[in-house]
Amino acid sequence: MTESEKTELRKALIGQQQHVLADVNRHSKKTGSGVIADETERADKIAENMVEHQLGFSESKLLEKIEYALDQLDHGTYGICDDCQQEINIERLKAKPSVSLCITCQTAKEQAS
Numbered sequence: 001m002t003e004s005e006k007t008e009l010r011k012a013l014i015g016q017q018q019h020v021l022a023d024v025n026r027h028s029k030k031t032g033s034g035v036i037a038d039e040t041e042r043a044d045k046i047a048e049n050m051v052e053h054q055l056g057f058s059e060s061k062l063l064e065k066i067e068y069a070l071d072q073l074d075h076g077t078y079g080i081c082d083d084c085q086q087e088i089n090i091e092r093l094k095a096k097p098s099v100s101l102c103i104t105c106q107t108a109k110e111q112a113s
């Protein structure tokens, strides 16, 4: 993976994270808690606090995956399959930057469940 690909994927992940958090904010305004995540630094904490109470299961899972992927980007381990430790196809990452399994392991997992 090149540096420019990493930058591109980081941007995609942060964009996705902000999109999910914007949904959370809309929801929280409706319910009256009124928390606004305007900085990425605060986003993590807000996500932590809200995940169990206000987010749907799929949204909280997605946020977890995004945070995990961003963490891996920081540590240089991004793009490695969690199961088989092989590099995940770059086109797959571009299509869905929060994935942590290669297509082979993902398919196997889906068939198993």
Ligand SMILES: [Zn+2]
Residues within 6 Å of the ligand: 081, 082, 083, 084, 085, 086, 101, 102, 103, 104, 105, 106
């Ligand atoms: Zn794999």
